[in-house]
Amino acid sequence: MQLSHHVTIFSLLATTQFATAYRLLFYRSDGCRSESLGDWVGGPSMGCRNDMAGSASSAIVQSTGKIDAPFMITFFESNDCNPDTEIVHGEPDEDGSACLNARRYGSFAVWNVYED
Secondary structure, rough: OOOHHHHHHHHHHHHHHHHHHEEEEEEEHHHHHHOOOEEEEHHHHOOOOOOOOOOOOOEEEEEEEOOOEEEEEEEEEEOOOOHEEEEEEEOOOOOOOEEEOOOOOEEEEEEOOOOO
């Protein structure tokens, strides 16, 4: 029974790590250098989000592990991730993080930007 318990925990951790793609660190002003407002960690399964909308103007995007190539953090002007209102999308650079300016965003998602 003990081995089964460890296998279940390992499976849950592996699934959680794969499902998590990014960590966002939100900032009040452009350039990711002003007051820090908090963070969010998630991936494509988290859907459309409104965390810090109306308060943050930029976010540092960090990788939390293996990420499938087509998925990127995408910010939208609308509050429902309407593709017609995309402001910016991006992913971490070679150093493992990037700053995205998304002033006046209403929502964001980990989104497949190459999907029609």
